[in-house]
Amino acid sequence: MAPVLSVEGLSARYGSVEALHPADLALGHGELVAVLGPNGAGKSTLLRAIMGLTPGSGRVRFEGTELPRDDPRAVTMRGVVLVPEGRGIFGPMTVRENLDLGAYLLPGRGGEFAARLEQVFALFPRLKDRQSQLAGSLSGGEQQMLAIGRALMAAPRLLLLDEPSLGLAPRLAAEILETLGRLNRAGLAILLVEQRAPLALKLARRAYLLAVGRIVAEVTPDQIASPHDLARYYFAA
Amino acid sequence: MTSPATTSPPSGRARLAPALLWAAGAALVAYAFVAGGYLVTVLGFAALYAIFVTGLNFFMGYTGQVSFGQNAFAAIGGYTSAVLTTAYNWPVFAAMPLGIGAAALLALAIGYPTLRLRGHYLAMATLALGMIVQEIAVQWDRVTMGYTGIAAIPPLGAFGRELPNERAQLAALLAALALAVWVASRLKHSRLGHALAAIAGSEDAARALGIDVARYKLIAFVVAAVYAAFAGSMFAHFVGFVSPEVFGLHMVVLGFTMLYVGGIGTVYGPLVGALIISLLPETFRGFKEFQDLAYGAALIVILIYAPKGLASLARLWTRRGAAPDAAAAATAGTSRGDAGAAR
Structure with missing residues (x-):
């Protein structure tokens, strides 16, 4: 193999x-x-x-x-999905919009998208609570969670x-x-x-x-x- | 514990600020329609520039790129309309789309190689584009009449009928502006808009998410060119005259000033900026020989106290009313470009 x-x-x-x-x-x-x-x-x-x-x-x-x-x-x-150095999150956008962009290559926002989102929220419950918060206002740790969560939305x-x-x-x-x-x-x-x-x-x-x-x-x-x-x-x- | 900056539904105070701004704008327009005269002309120019700057904002504010060459596309829109309607008697509404289409095609052809450049290099390349098109307008005098320009361009109209007076033309310009802002707002909040925001944030991070950065930058460039050509064409029919000076570097400088004074990256910033920058010189007319000095001083004051543009002031005001910490977060640059009042 x-x-x-x-x-x-x-x-x-x-x-x-x-x-x-x-x-x-x-x-x-x-x-x-x-x-x-x-x-x-x-x-x-x-x-x-x-x-x-x-x-x-x-x-x-x-x-x-x-x-x-x-x-x-x-x-x-x-x-193959990269979580870049410095996180590369999009500060002026909300947590949810950042996560949406993670699934950019996924056509539509149907069941597959919802399943990926649930998986990310299960892994990082704090992101679920802060969906409408601007990503730039998250703490460093939360930003890193978001960067990883966003990468996971691409189903790597x-x-x-x-x-x-x-x-x-x-x-x-x-x-x-x-x-x-x-x-x-x-x-x-x-x-x-x-x-x-x-x-x-x-x-x-x-x-x-x-x-x-x-x-x-x-x-x-x-x-x-x-x-x-x-x-x-x-x-x- | 800090209050996070969010995009939650606006409070009463948050609703009041934009309502007051809209009311003041509506009152000014209503007064212009009643009083007529010079104010109609000033507001007409403000509407034209607001369309032009909305396009510039699409490329610079939403996508994070730089262009000093939008005047080239405005010139193509304006001259195409002027030549076709005066020399070939085309109707306005047939000439206008052709000018816009020509500008879009040029943007596509020029943008493909040029948008590989970044930062200052892209700025210089687009500046050169604006200068080349202006030079063509000067030298190709058989078609463009050189420095003399083209006069007696028919006013806006449709189905063989021209709009009867300046008030009717202003109404048409305001309708066009409303359409332009609505389209920009829809695009900003679409999948395309989010991809552009990602590119503005970090091109590498956007690429790593699978966003086709080169393609989207080109789309943004073409959209900005379409807006500029639309504004240039409307300008030709509103003023009835075009010349190389009209679409010179002055247009670029004015556009940049309006964009930064209004609020780059916000939907309504270009509108606010175009209105304020168009009205400011008139406000200081009483200063006579010190008019330019007062105008310059006012610009400096605005940019010092509202570095994110006037559209951000209303947002700060609403945040200050809501929570001091949130206001601090907004000034720290963590807030969304068009959240709150400017949204």
Whole structure:
């Protein structure tokens, strides 16, 4: 059985700067894999390159079929959905309108839409209470819930998450990651980019370590007992 | 605990602010119809600009893009109407759609490559478009009469009959404006409008949701061009004269001023902005040689105290009455563009 995601020699550049050197990684069905690395390591670029948001070269296969490198819409339509860094919520719109936009590719607002909405509200009851509230006035944690909820409205088969704990208090960050764990246990494949390695390693079965635009190691959580272990890999790069 | 900014049904105070604004506008229009004369002309220009700025708002306010070239489309609408009705005796209502169609086609052709640009680059490209069209209007004098312009353009009318006087023309312009604002409001709250708002918020986030950003930006550009051409065509028939100066950079500057003074991104902001900016110079006429100074000072005061436009003032007033925290949230930029009074 082909892996959910298979990345071969994927590189990305901003102008003349190669921000991601050719990278290989794979993600199995129902697997949660973390991508860890310090600031500027190329973690967000990796996700953007998978989505086709950043120009580059290499091959990305999803469920055995090659994804286009320059058409994020087509990638989303296949079932790969990104929760971008900084959440990317639309502040002047209401919570409900943000969620509606998540299901943008779903024609009509019938039973399928209602079912997805109920699923999101079951996962994040606070969003249900705040449907008519402007998204920009939500707290940081609620905004992250909305960003994940909006992505779930697209019914992803693979969720790419870029630093979901960024700017959140430790308790909220743990709550968000616990929710991701529940989604994963329900069968959703997740590629999680995270700076807070201990949190991510509680959930992930494996992790790719990224430093200065290169994947420097593939590890399992038991190989990373302390931050010193991570630093050793980073400095070795 | 803070009161969240919501789009819940407006309170009594929230209803009062827009009601007062509408009443003041209606009183002004009624007075113009009774008194006639120069005020009818001023309100006519305000209505024309309100249509033009509503289109500009669609591209800049709803979609978050920049265009300094909307005067090009107004010129195409105005000149097509002028040439066809004066040189070829076409009826007004046949010439007008042709001008609008030509502007839409040009927007489609120009927008496709140009909208790949962002920010200042897009602004410069659209500025160049406006200058090119203006230069064509100057140089193609066999058709456009160059700097002399085209005069004796027939007034608005239909079925072979012209509207008898300026009051009737103003009524027609106000009806056209109502239609233009209604269409803009419907579009804003449609699936298309939500997609445009997403693009304005973050193009990458919109792309990641499967929104075809390039296509929707092009649609917004074409819609704005249609509004501009409609306004340009109506201008030709209301004033009876077009020349390159009419559709020059001054039109762009005035449009921007109206958009920001009224409230960018709101449905009624262009209407408020066009009315205020059209009336302000007349209000300061008594200042004689200091008229421009007073006008400029008034603009600065408005932009300092209502940085989100005059349409936002009524909203702030209603929020302040409802809850201090909500007002604070609104000023912090978390409120919806046209919520409350301006909705």
